[in-house]
Amino acid sequence: MMKVLKAGFYSTIQDQGRLGHRSYGVPVSGVMDAYSSEFANKLLGNKIEAAVLEMTMTGAELQCLKPTTIAISGAHMNPKLNGKVIEMFRSISVKPDDILSFGKLSNGFRTYVAVKGGFLSETVLGSRSMAKGITEAVRIQREDVLEFNLTGLLNPKHAKLKFNTSYLDDDVLAVTKGPEFDALTKAQQALLINQGFQVSKFNNRMAYQLLPLFNNNLKPILTAPVLPGTVQLTPSGQLIVLMRDCQTTGGYPRVLQLTEKSISCLSQKNTGNHLKISLKD
Amino acid sequence: MGYKLRFSQYNERSILVEWPANIDENMLHDVLNFKSIIELKSFKQIVDIISTYASLLMIYNSTIDNFNDEFSTLKVLYKSQDSKKLLKSKTFRIPVCYEDEFAMDLDNYSEAKNLSKAAIIKLHSETVYTVFFIGFLPGFLYLGGLNPILHFDRKETPNLNVKKGSVAIGGKQTGIYPQDSPGGWHIIGNSPLELFNPKQNPPCFIKAGDKVKFYPIAKSEYLRIQDDIKSSNFNIETL
Numbered sequence: 001m002m003k004v005l006k007a008g009f010y011s012t013i014q015d016q017g018r019l020g021h022r023s024y025g026v027p028v029s030g031v032m033d034a035y036s037s038e039f040a041n042k043l044l045g046n047k048i049e050a051a052v053l054e055m056t057m058t059g060a061e062l063q064c065l066k067p068t069t070i071a072i073s074g075a076h077m078n079p080k081l082n083g084k085v086i087e088m089f090r091s092i093s094v095k096p097d098d099i100l101s102f103g104k105l106s107n108g109f110r111t112y113v114a115v116k117g118g119f120l121s122e123t124v125l126g127s128r129s130m131a132k133g134i135t136e137a138v139r140i141q142r143e144d145v146l147e148f149n150l151t152g153l154l155n156p157k158h159a160k161l162k163f164n165t166s167y168l169d170d171d172v173l174a175v176t177k178g179p180e181f182d183a184l185t186k187a188q189q190a191l192l193i194n195q196g197f198q199v200s201k202f203n204n205r206m207a208y209q210l211l212p213l214f215n216n217n218l219k220p221i222l223t224a225p226v227l228p229g230t231v232q233l234t235p236s237g238q239l240i241v242l243m244r245d246c247q248t249t250g251g252y253p254r255v256l257q258l259t260e261k262s263i264s265c266l267s268q269k270n271t272g273n274h275l276k277i278s279l280k281d
Numbered sequence: 282m283g284y285k286l287r288f289s290q291y292n293e294r295s296i297l298v299e300w301p302a303n304i305d306e307n308m309l310h311d312v313l314n315f316k317s318i319i320e321l322k323s324f325k326q327i328v329d330i331i332s333t334y335a336s337l338l339m340i341y342n343s344t345i346d347n348f349n350d351e352f353s354t355l356k357v358l359y360k361s362q363d364s365k366k367l368l369k370s371k372t373f374r375i376p377v378c379y380e381d382e383f384a385m386d387l388d389n390y391s392e393a394k395n396l397s398k399a400a401i402i403k404l405h406s407e408t409v410y411t412v413f414f415i416g417f418l419p420g421f422l423y424l425g426g427l428n429p430i431l432h433f434d435r436k437e438t439p440n441l442n443v444k445k446g447s448v449a450i451g452g453k454q455t456g457i458y459p460q461d462s463p464g465g466w467h468i469i470g471n472s473p474l475e476l477f478n479p480k481q482n483p484p485c486f487i488k489a490g491d492k493v494k495f496y497p498i499a500k501s502e503y504l505r506i507q508d509d510i511k512s513s514n515f516n517i518e519t520l
Contacts, residue, residue, distance in 0.1 A: 019329050024483060222303075225291075
Protein backbone atom coordinates (compact mmCIF):
# COMPACT_ATOMS: atom_id res chain seq x y z
CA MET A 1 0.00 0.00 0.00
CA MET A 2 0.97 3.62 -0.49
CA LYS A 3 -0.47 6.56 1.35
CA VAL A 4 -1.10 9.71 -0.64
CA LEU A 5 0.54 12.68 1.11
CA LYS A 6 0.00 15.01 -1.86
CA ALA A 7 -2.15 14.17 -4.86
CA GLY A 8 -0.51 16.39 -7.49
CA PHE A 9 -2.46 18.43 -10.06
CA TYR A 10 -4.48 15.56 -11.54
CA SER A 11 -3.58 11.99 -10.67
CA THR A 12 -5.65 8.93 -11.46
CA ILE A 13 -5.37 5.16 -11.51
CA GLN A 14 -5.66 3.86 -15.08
CA ASP A 15 -5.40 0.57 -16.90
CA GLN A 16 -6.09 -0.45 -20.50
CA GLY A 17 -9.63 0.92 -20.29
CA ARG A 18 -13.20 -0.24 -20.25
CA LEU A 19 -13.97 -2.50 -23.19
CA GLY A 20 -17.32 -3.86 -24.30
CA HIS A 21 -19.61 -1.18 -22.87
CA ARG A 22 -19.47 1.57 -25.46
CA SER A 23 -22.93 0.69 -26.77
CA TYR A 24 -24.19 2.01 -23.41
CA GLY A 25 -22.26 5.26 -23.83
CA VAL A 26 -19.46 4.25 -21.48
CA PRO A 27 -16.16 5.98 -22.36
CA VAL A 28 -13.22 3.64 -22.82
CA SER A 29 -10.86 5.69 -20.57
CA GLY A 30 -7.49 4.05 -19.79
CA VAL A 31 -3.96 5.41 -19.80
CA MET A 32 -3.48 8.53 -21.92
CA ASP A 33 0.05 7.56 -22.95
CA ALA A 34 -0.12 3.84 -23.62
CA TYR A 35 3.54 3.69 -24.70
CA SER A 36 4.92 5.07 -21.43
CA SER A 37 2.64 3.11 -19.15
CA GLU A 38 3.31 -0.15 -20.95
CA PHE A 39 7.00 0.49 -20.64
CA ALA A 40 6.75 0.90 -16.86
CA ASN A 41 4.70 -2.29 -16.57
CA LYS A 42 7.14 -4.23 -18.75
CA LEU A 43 10.06 -3.14 -16.60
CA LEU A 44 8.42 -4.80 -13.62
CA GLY A 45 7.27 -7.88 -15.49
CA ASN A 46 3.65 -6.85 -15.02
CA LYS A 47 0.88 -7.76 -17.36
CA ILE A 48 -0.03 -4.99 -19.77
CA GLU A 49 -3.43 -4.70 -18.02
CA ALA A 50 -1.87 -3.86 -14.65
CA ALA A 51 -3.20 -0.54 -13.36
CA VAL A 52 -0.74 2.33 -13.01
CA LEU A 53 -0.79 5.78 -11.46
CA GLU A 54 -1.04 8.52 -14.09
CA MET A 55 0.07 11.98 -12.92
CA THR A 56 -0.49 15.12 -14.97
CA MET A 57 1.73 18.24 -14.86
CA THR A 58 2.75 17.89 -11.21
CA GLY A 59 3.54 14.72 -9.33
CA ALA A 60 2.13 13.21 -6.17
CA GLU A 61 3.89 12.53 -2.89
CA LEU A 62 3.49 8.97 -1.70
CA GLN A 63 4.47 7.19 1.47
CA CYS A 64 5.17 3.50 1.00
CA LEU A 65 3.56 1.23 3.57
CA LYS A 66 4.67 -2.16 2.24
CA PRO A 67 7.87 -3.20 0.50
CA THR A 68 7.60 -3.52 -3.29
CA THR A 69 9.21 -2.55 -6.56
CA ILE A 70 8.17 0.43 -8.65
CA ALA A 71 9.05 1.91 -12.03
CA ILE A 72 8.55 5.44 -13.30
CA SER A 73 8.18 6.40 -16.94
CA GLY A 74 6.78 9.08 -19.22
CA ALA A 75 7.29 12.78 -18.52
CA HIS A 76 10.35 13.74 -16.48
CA MET A 77 9.12 15.09 -13.15
CA ASN A 78 12.46 14.71 -11.38
CA PRO A 79 11.47 11.89 -9.03
CA LYS A 80 13.04 11.52 -5.57
CA LEU A 81 13.05 8.77 -2.98
CA ASN A 82 13.52 10.10 0.56
CA GLY A 83 14.73 13.36 -0.95
CA LYS A 84 17.39 11.72 -3.13
CA VAL A 85 17.18 11.85 -6.90
CA ILE A 86 16.22 8.52 -8.47
CA GLU A 87 16.38 7.28 -12.02
CA MET A 88 13.40 6.88 -14.26
CA PHE A 89 12.88 3.93 -16.61
CA ARG A 90 14.22 1.27 -14.24
CA SER A 91 12.85 -0.84 -11.43
CA ILE A 92 13.41 0.49 -7.92
CA SER A 93 12.87 -1.29 -4.61
CA VAL A 94 10.98 0.62 -1.96
CA LYS A 95 10.42 -0.21 1.70
CA PRO A 96 7.97 0.96 4.37
CA ASP A 97 8.20 4.65 5.24
CA ASP A 98 10.05 5.52 2.04
CA ILE A 99 8.70 8.75 0.57
CA LEU A 100 8.37 9.01 -3.19
CA SER A 101 8.11 12.60 -4.38
CA PHE A 102 8.36 14.55 -7.60
CA GLY A 103 9.81 17.92 -8.53
CA LYS A 104 9.63 20.18 -11.51
CA LEU A 105 8.37 18.91 -14.85
CA SER A 106 11.28 19.09 -17.29
CA ASN A 107 9.76 17.44 -20.38
CA GLY A 108 6.49 15.78 -21.36
CA PHE A 109 3.24 16.20 -19.43
CA ARG A 110 2.21 12.86 -17.87
CA THR A 111 4.23 10.56 -15.66
CA TYR A 112 3.43 6.95 -14.84
CA VAL A 113 4.21 5.05 -11.67
CA ALA A 114 3.86 1.30 -12.02
CA VAL A 115 4.05 -0.99 -9.04
CA LYS A 116 4.85 -4.69 -9.03
CA GLY A 117 1.59 -6.56 -9.71
CA GLY A 118 -0.35 -3.35 -10.33
CA PHE A 119 -2.55 -1.01 -8.28
CA LEU A 120 -5.86 -2.38 -7.02
CA SER A 121 -8.45 0.36 -7.31
CA GLU A 122 -12.16 -0.43 -7.56
CA THR A 123 -13.01 -2.48 -10.66
CA VAL A 124 -16.12 -1.23 -12.46
CA LEU A 125 -17.30 -2.77 -15.73
CA GLY A 126 -14.06 -4.66 -16.12
CA SER A 127 -11.62 -1.82 -15.57
CA ARG A 128 -9.87 -0.01 -12.73
CA SER A 129 -9.65 3.24 -14.70
CA MET A 130 -11.06 6.12 -12.70
CA ALA A 131 -13.74 7.95 -14.69
CA LYS A 132 -16.41 10.51 -13.83
CA GLY A 133 -19.87 9.01 -13.63
CA ILE A 134 -18.46 5.46 -13.60
CA THR A 135 -16.19 4.99 -10.59
CA GLU A 136 -16.73 6.45 -7.13
CA ALA A 137 -13.24 7.96 -7.00
CA VAL A 138 -12.51 10.21 -9.95
CA ARG A 139 -8.91 11.01 -8.96
CA ILE A 140 -6.64 10.18 -6.06
CA GLN A 141 -6.74 12.47 -3.03
CA ARG A 142 -4.63 13.26 0.00
CA GLU A 143 -5.00 10.61 2.71
CA ASP A 144 -6.07 7.92 0.21
CA VAL A 145 -4.36 4.58 0.62
CA LEU A 146 -3.54 3.03 -2.73
CA GLU A 147 -3.65 -0.75 -2.55
CA PHE A 148 -1.48 -2.87 -4.76
CA ASN A 149 -0.96 -6.50 -5.57
CA LEU A 150 1.43 -8.22 -3.20
CA THR A 151 1.53 -11.54 -4.97
CA GLY A 152 4.73 -11.78 -6.94
CA LEU A 153 5.82 -11.25 -10.50
CA LEU A 154 3.76 -12.52 -13.37
CA ASN A 155 6.33 -12.42 -16.14
CA PRO A 156 10.11 -12.24 -16.29
CA LYS A 157 11.59 -8.76 -15.93
CA HIS A 158 12.74 -6.83 -18.94
CA ALA A 159 15.63 -5.01 -17.30
CA LYS A 160 17.33 -4.27 -20.59
CA LEU A 161 14.44 -2.35 -22.14
CA LYS A 162 15.32 1.10 -23.37
CA PHE A 163 12.85 3.97 -23.28
CA ASN A 164 12.84 6.24 -26.29
CA THR A 165 12.81 9.63 -24.57
CA SER A 166 12.89 11.55 -27.87
CA TYR A 167 9.31 10.38 -28.08
CA LEU A 168 8.39 12.91 -25.37
CA ASP A 169 9.62 15.81 -27.50
CA ASP A 170 8.26 14.51 -30.79
CA ASP A 171 5.94 17.13 -32.28
CA VAL A 172 4.62 15.25 -35.32
CA LEU A 173 1.22 13.58 -35.11
CA ALA A 174 0.63 10.80 -37.61
CA VAL A 175 -2.98 10.86 -38.81
CA THR A 176 -5.25 9.20 -41.32
CA LYS A 177 -8.24 10.75 -43.06
CA GLY A 178 -11.38 10.91 -40.97
CA PRO A 179 -14.78 9.91 -42.40
CA GLU A 180 -15.60 13.55 -43.29
CA PHE A 181 -12.12 14.56 -44.55
CA ASP A 182 -13.38 14.57 -48.14
CA ALA A 183 -16.07 17.13 -47.27
CA LEU A 184 -13.27 19.74 -47.03
CA THR A 185 -12.11 21.49 -50.20
CA LYS A 186 -8.74 20.45 -51.63
CA ALA A 187 -7.28 23.75 -50.43
CA GLN A 188 -8.63 23.22 -46.93
CA GLN A 189 -7.30 19.65 -46.87
CA ALA A 190 -3.83 20.87 -47.82
CA LEU A 191 -3.95 23.64 -45.22
CA LEU A 192 -5.15 21.28 -42.50
CA ILE A 193 -2.21 18.97 -43.11
CA ASN A 194 0.44 21.63 -43.56
CA GLN A 195 -0.25 24.64 -41.40
CA GLY A 196 0.71 23.33 -37.93
CA PHE A 197 -1.11 23.84 -34.65
CA GLN A 198 -0.64 24.70 -31.02
CA VAL A 199 -2.19 23.04 -27.97
CA SER A 200 -4.78 25.39 -26.45
CA LYS A 201 -5.30 25.72 -22.70
CA PHE A 202 -8.38 23.52 -23.05
CA ASN A 203 -6.73 20.13 -22.81
CA ASN A 204 -7.63 17.26 -20.54
CA ARG A 205 -8.34 13.55 -20.53
CA MET A 206 -11.48 14.08 -22.63
CA ALA A 207 -10.10 16.23 -25.40
CA TYR A 208 -7.36 18.56 -26.60
CA GLN A 209 -8.42 21.72 -28.42
CA LEU A 210 -5.99 23.11 -31.01
CA LEU A 211 -5.17 26.64 -32.14
CA PRO A 212 -5.59 28.54 -34.42
CA LEU A 213 -9.21 28.20 -35.46
CA PHE A 214 -9.62 26.52 -38.85
CA ASN A 215 -11.89 28.34 -41.29
CA ASN A 216 -14.57 26.03 -42.69
CA ASN A 217 -18.22 25.79 -43.59
CA LEU A 218 -18.88 22.16 -42.78
CA LYS A 219 -22.29 21.41 -41.35
CA PRO A 220 -22.81 19.21 -38.30
CA ILE A 221 -23.26 15.52 -39.17
CA LEU A 222 -25.94 13.10 -38.06
CA THR A 223 -24.59 11.92 -34.68
CA ALA A 224 -22.09 9.13 -35.39
CA PRO A 225 -19.43 7.05 -33.60
CA VAL A 226 -16.15 8.58 -32.47
CA LEU A 227 -13.00 7.15 -30.87
CA PRO A 228 -10.04 8.49 -28.94
CA GLY A 229 -7.87 10.19 -31.56
CA THR A 230 -10.80 11.42 -33.65
CA VAL A 231 -10.30 15.06 -34.71
CA GLN A 232 -13.61 16.91 -34.85
CA LEU A 233 -14.05 20.27 -36.59
CA THR A 234 -16.77 22.58 -35.30
CA PRO A 235 -18.53 25.19 -37.47
CA SER A 236 -16.68 27.92 -35.53
CA GLY A 237 -13.39 26.35 -36.66
CA GLN A 238 -12.39 24.68 -33.42
CA LEU A 239 -10.35 21.51 -33.93
CA ILE A 240 -11.01 19.09 -31.08
CA VAL A 241 -8.87 15.99 -30.69
CA LEU A 242 -10.80 13.46 -28.62
CA MET A 243 -8.80 11.65 -25.96
CA ARG A 244 -9.30 8.56 -23.77
CA ASP A 245 -12.25 9.80 -21.69
CA CYS A 246 -14.18 11.05 -24.74
CA GLN A 247 -17.83 10.33 -25.35
CA THR A 248 -18.70 7.49 -27.72
CA THR A 249 -20.64 9.49 -30.32
CA GLY A 250 -20.42 12.98 -31.76
CA GLY A 251 -22.10 15.34 -34.19
CA TYR A 252 -19.17 17.33 -35.58
CA PRO A 253 -17.42 16.35 -38.81
CA ARG A 254 -14.59 13.89 -38.12
CA VAL A 255 -11.84 15.25 -40.34
CA LEU A 256 -8.79 13.32 -39.13
CA GLN A 257 -7.95 10.32 -37.01
CA LEU A 258 -4.77 10.09 -34.93
CA THR A 259 -2.90 6.79 -34.89
CA GLU A 260 -2.69 5.01 -31.53
CA LYS A 261 0.94 6.10 -31.19
CA SER A 262 0.03 9.72 -31.88
CA ILE A 263 -2.59 9.70 -29.12
CA SER A 264 0.19 8.75 -26.71
CA CYS A 265 2.42 11.44 -28.21
CA LEU A 266 -0.25 14.16 -27.91
CA SER A 267 -1.01 13.19 -24.33
CA GLN A 268 2.54 14.28 -23.44
CA LYS A 269 1.82 17.79 -24.79
CA ASN A 270 1.01 20.83 -22.73
CA THR A 271 -0.62 24.22 -23.35
CA GLY A 272 1.31 26.18 -25.98
CA ASN A 273 3.22 23.23 -27.46
CA HIS A 274 3.52 23.25 -31.27
CA LEU A 275 2.37 20.33 -33.40
CA LYS A 276 2.74 19.25 -37.00
CA ILE A 277 0.51 16.81 -38.80
CA SER A 278 1.68 14.02 -41.05
CA LEU A 279 -0.94 12.30 -43.19
CA LYS A 280 -0.45 8.59 -43.73
CA ASP A 281 -2.14 7.10 -46.77
CA MET B 282 -33.09 -2.35 -49.02
CA GLY B 283 -32.36 0.17 -51.77
CA TYR B 284 -29.13 1.50 -50.34
CA LYS B 285 -25.48 0.56 -50.29
CA LEU B 286 -23.33 0.32 -47.22
CA ARG B 287 -19.92 1.94 -47.07
CA PHE B 288 -17.15 0.00 -45.35
CA SER B 289 -14.04 1.93 -44.37
CA GLN B 290 -11.03 1.85 -42.12
CA TYR B 291 -11.47 4.19 -39.13
CA ASN B 292 -8.17 3.62 -37.36
CA GLU B 293 -5.62 0.80 -37.09
CA ARG B 294 -8.07 -1.49 -35.37
CA SER B 295 -11.56 -0.39 -36.19
CA ILE B 296 -13.96 -0.57 -39.10
CA LEU B 297 -16.77 1.86 -39.81
CA VAL B 298 -19.88 0.74 -41.66
CA GLU B 299 -22.11 3.56 -42.84
CA TRP B 300 -25.69 3.58 -44.05
CA PRO B 301 -27.15 6.68 -45.75
CA ALA B 302 -27.30 9.43 -43.10
CA ASN B 303 -30.99 9.29 -42.22
CA ILE B 304 -33.04 8.91 -39.09
CA ASP B 305 -35.27 6.04 -40.07
CA GLU B 306 -36.67 3.23 -38.00
CA ASN B 307 -36.43 0.57 -40.71
CA MET B 308 -32.82 1.46 -41.28
CA LEU B 309 -32.18 1.38 -37.54
CA HIS B 310 -33.44 -2.20 -37.55
CA ASP B 311 -31.02 -3.03 -40.35
CA VAL B 312 -28.15 -1.45 -38.36
CA LEU B 313 -29.06 -3.29 -35.17
CA ASN B 314 -29.72 -6.58 -36.96
CA PHE B 315 -26.24 -6.45 -38.44
CA LYS B 316 -24.85 -5.61 -35.01
CA SER B 317 -26.58 -8.57 -33.39
CA ILE B 318 -25.43 -10.94 -36.14
CA ILE B 319 -21.85 -9.85 -35.54
CA GLU B 320 -22.35 -10.32 -31.81
CA LEU B 321 -23.94 -13.74 -32.33
CA LYS B 322 -21.06 -14.87 -34.52
CA SER B 323 -18.94 -13.72 -31.57
CA PHE B 324 -15.93 -12.58 -33.48
CA LYS B 325 -13.40 -12.94 -30.71
CA GLN B 326 -11.32 -10.11 -32.08
CA ILE B 327 -14.14 -7.55 -31.93
CA VAL B 328 -14.07 -6.07 -28.43
CA ASP B 329 -16.61 -3.28 -28.78
CA ILE B 330 -19.30 -2.06 -31.17
CA ILE B 331 -20.80 1.41 -31.26
CA SER B 332 -24.07 1.84 -33.11
CA THR B 333 -25.73 5.17 -33.99
CA TYR B 334 -28.54 6.24 -36.36
CA ALA B 335 -26.75 5.09 -39.48
CA SER B 336 -23.35 3.66 -38.52
CA LEU B 337 -21.66 0.77 -36.83
CA LEU B 338 -18.12 1.11 -35.54
CA MET B 339 -16.41 -2.17 -34.75
CA ILE B 340 -13.35 -2.07 -32.56
CA TYR B 341 -10.89 -4.96 -32.75
CA ASN B 342 -8.50 -6.03 -30.02
CA SER B 343 -5.45 -5.59 -32.20
CA THR B 344 -4.25 -4.01 -35.43
CA ILE B 345 -6.09 -5.25 -38.52
CA ASP B 346 -3.57 -6.57 -41.05
CA ASN B 347 -5.77 -6.70 -44.08
CA PHE B 348 -8.80 -4.45 -44.11
CA ASN B 349 -10.07 -5.72 -47.45
CA ASP B 350 -10.27 -9.28 -46.12
CA GLU B 351 -12.14 -8.05 -43.11
CA PHE B 352 -14.54 -5.98 -45.25
CA SER B 353 -15.28 -9.07 -47.38
CA THR B 354 -16.02 -11.19 -44.33
CA LEU B 355 -18.39 -8.57 -42.97
CA LYS B 356 -20.09 -8.02 -46.34
CA VAL B 357 -20.77 -11.73 -46.71
CA LEU B 358 -22.18 -11.78 -43.22
CA TYR B 359 -24.41 -8.79 -43.95
CA LYS B 360 -25.77 -10.34 -47.16
CA SER B 361 -26.34 -13.71 -45.54
CA GLN B 362 -28.72 -12.36 -42.94
CA ASP B 363 -32.19 -13.71 -43.56
CA SER B 364 -35.28 -11.58 -43.47
CA LYS B 365 -36.45 -12.73 -40.09
CA LYS B 366 -35.80 -10.16 -37.44
CA LEU B 367 -33.29 -11.13 -34.82
CA LEU B 368 -34.14 -8.04 -32.90
CA LYS B 369 -36.24 -8.41 -29.80
CA SER B 370 -37.39 -5.10 -28.48
CA LYS B 371 -39.16 -4.21 -25.28
CA THR B 372 -41.28 -1.19 -24.45
CA PHE B 373 -40.50 0.30 -21.04
CA ARG B 374 -42.86 2.56 -19.09
CA ILE B 375 -40.88 5.38 -17.52
CA PRO B 376 -42.45 7.44 -14.70
CA VAL B 377 -41.93 11.20 -14.90
CA CYS B 378 -42.94 13.79 -12.34
CA TYR B 379 -43.80 16.96 -14.28
CA GLU B 380 -44.59 18.99 -11.13
CA ASP B 381 -43.08 22.48 -10.89
CA GLU B 382 -40.40 21.46 -8.42
CA PHE B 383 -38.87 19.11 -11.04
CA ALA B 384 -39.75 21.15 -14.12
CA MET B 385 -37.74 24.33 -13.88
CA ASP B 386 -38.27 25.29 -17.52
CA LEU B 387 -41.86 24.19 -18.02
CA ASP B 388 -43.35 27.65 -17.31
CA ASN B 389 -41.12 29.38 -19.85
CA TYR B 390 -41.59 26.60 -22.37
CA SER B 391 -45.35 26.73 -21.98
CA GLU B 392 -45.36 30.50 -22.50
CA ALA B 393 -42.96 30.46 -25.47
CA LYS B 394 -44.87 27.67 -27.23
CA ASN B 395 -48.28 29.04 -26.26
CA LEU B 396 -49.31 25.62 -25.00
CA SER B 397 -50.74 24.84 -21.58
CA LYS B 398 -48.57 22.79 -19.26
CA ALA B 399 -51.22 20.07 -19.27
CA ALA B 400 -51.12 19.94 -23.09
CA ILE B 401 -47.33 19.67 -23.09
CA ILE B 402 -47.41 16.84 -20.56
CA LYS B 403 -50.10 15.02 -22.54
CA LEU B 404 -48.22 15.36 -25.84
CA HIS B 405 -44.93 14.36 -24.25
CA SER B 406 -46.29 11.27 -22.48
CA GLU B 407 -48.60 9.87 -25.16
CA THR B 408 -45.84 9.00 -27.65
CA VAL B 409 -44.00 5.69 -27.79
CA TYR B 410 -40.41 6.71 -28.44
CA THR B 411 -37.78 4.58 -30.16
CA VAL B 412 -34.32 4.29 -28.59
CA PHE B 413 -32.00 4.81 -31.57
CA PHE B 414 -28.78 4.48 -29.57
CA ILE B 415 -27.04 5.48 -26.36
CA GLY B 416 -24.36 8.17 -26.43
CA PHE B 417 -23.33 11.64 -25.18
CA LEU B 418 -23.30 10.44 -21.54
CA PRO B 419 -23.29 6.88 -20.16
CA GLY B 420 -26.94 5.82 -20.34
CA PHE B 421 -28.20 8.81 -22.35
CA LEU B 422 -30.91 7.57 -24.74
CA TYR B 423 -31.26 9.08 -28.21
CA LEU B 424 -35.04 8.94 -28.58
CA GLY B 425 -36.93 9.30 -31.85
CA GLY B 426 -40.51 10.37 -32.25
CA LEU B 427 -41.00 13.68 -30.42
CA ASN B 428 -44.23 15.31 -31.58
CA PRO B 429 -43.27 18.26 -33.88
CA ILE B 430 -45.59 20.52 -31.86
CA LEU B 431 -43.10 20.16 -29.00
CA HIS B 432 -39.94 20.96 -30.99
CA PHE B 433 -38.13 23.85 -29.34
CA ASP B 434 -34.64 25.29 -29.93
CA ARG B 435 -32.04 24.61 -27.26
CA LYS B 436 -31.18 27.31 -24.75
CA GLU B 437 -28.62 29.83 -25.90
CA THR B 438 -26.70 29.41 -22.67
CA PRO B 439 -26.51 25.88 -21.30
CA ASN B 440 -27.13 25.16 -17.61
CA LEU B 441 -23.95 24.21 -15.83
CA ASN B 442 -25.65 21.63 -13.69
CA VAL B 443 -28.71 19.75 -14.90
CA LYS B 444 -29.85 17.32 -12.21
CA LYS B 445 -29.73 13.57 -12.74
CA GLY B 446 -33.09 12.24 -13.93
CA SER B 447 -34.09 15.51 -15.63
CA VAL B 448 -36.43 14.96 -18.55
CA ALA B 449 -35.90 17.62 -21.16
CA ILE B 450 -36.62 18.82 -24.69
CA GLY B 451 -33.97 20.22 -27.02
CA GLY B 452 -34.61 20.91 -30.68
CA LYS B 453 -36.39 17.88 -32.15
CA GLN B 454 -35.35 15.61 -29.32
CA THR B 455 -36.35 14.60 -25.85
CA GLY B 456 -34.22 12.77 -23.34
CA ILE B 457 -33.37 11.95 -19.75
CA TYR B 458 -30.11 13.05 -18.12
CA PRO B 459 -28.68 9.86 -16.55
CA GLN B 460 -26.31 11.83 -14.30
CA ASP B 461 -25.70 15.44 -13.20
CA SER B 462 -24.22 17.21 -16.20
CA PRO B 463 -24.18 20.50 -18.06
CA GLY B 464 -26.96 20.71 -20.64
CA GLY B 465 -28.82 23.13 -22.88
CA TRP B 466 -32.22 21.48 -23.08
CA HIS B 467 -35.47 22.69 -21.48
CA ILE B 468 -36.24 20.72 -18.34
CA ILE B 469 -39.89 19.69 -18.07
CA GLY B 470 -39.75 16.94 -15.45
CA ASN B 471 -37.70 14.32 -13.66
CA SER B 472 -37.73 10.54 -13.57
CA PRO B 473 -36.81 8.67 -10.36
CA LEU B 474 -35.48 5.69 -12.35
CA GLU B 475 -31.79 4.79 -12.43
CA LEU B 476 -31.10 4.68 -16.15
CA PHE B 477 -27.44 3.92 -15.74
CA ASN B 478 -25.90 1.82 -13.02
CA PRO B 479 -22.19 1.12 -13.46
CA LYS B 480 -22.38 -1.50 -10.71
CA GLN B 481 -24.54 -3.67 -12.96
CA ASN B 482 -23.55 -5.41 -16.16
CA PRO B 483 -24.98 -4.37 -18.53
CA PRO B 484 -25.14 -0.96 -16.90
CA CYS B 485 -28.42 -0.01 -18.66
CA PHE B 486 -31.60 -2.06 -18.70
CA ILE B 487 -32.62 -0.27 -21.92
CA LYS B 488 -30.75 -0.81 -25.17
CA ALA B 489 -30.81 0.52 -28.70
CA GLY B 490 -33.93 -0.67 -30.53
CA ASP B 491 -36.11 -0.71 -27.39
CA LYS B 492 -39.03 1.67 -26.93
CA VAL B 493 -40.03 3.90 -24.06
CA LYS B 494 -43.24 5.60 -23.04
CA PHE B 495 -43.40 8.20 -20.29
CA TYR B 496 -46.23 8.37 -17.78
CA PRO B 497 -46.92 11.25 -15.40
CA ILE B 498 -46.69 10.67 -11.67
CA ALA B 499 -47.28 12.86 -8.61
CA LYS B 500 -44.46 13.84 -6.31
CA SER B 501 -45.67 11.38 -3.65
CA GLU B 502 -45.32 8.54 -6.13
CA TYR B 503 -41.94 9.86 -7.24
CA LEU B 504 -40.70 9.60 -3.65
CA ARG B 505 -42.22 6.15 -3.22
CA ILE B 506 -40.51 4.85 -6.38
CA GLN B 507 -37.24 6.39 -5.24
CA ASP B 508 -37.52 4.49 -1.94
CA ASP B 509 -38.46 1.27 -3.73
CA ILE B 510 -35.42 1.60 -5.98
CA LYS B 511 -33.17 2.13 -2.96
CA SER B 512 -34.49 -1.02 -1.34
CA SER B 513 -34.46 -2.91 -4.68
CA ASN B 514 -38.25 -3.33 -4.61
CA PHE B 515 -38.98 -1.57 -7.86
CA ASN B 516 -39.75 -3.47 -11.02
CA ILE B 517 -39.83 -1.53 -14.24
CA GLU B 518 -43.05 -2.02 -16.16
CA THR B 519 -43.06 -3.14 -19.76
CA LEU B 520 -45.89 -2.88 -22.24
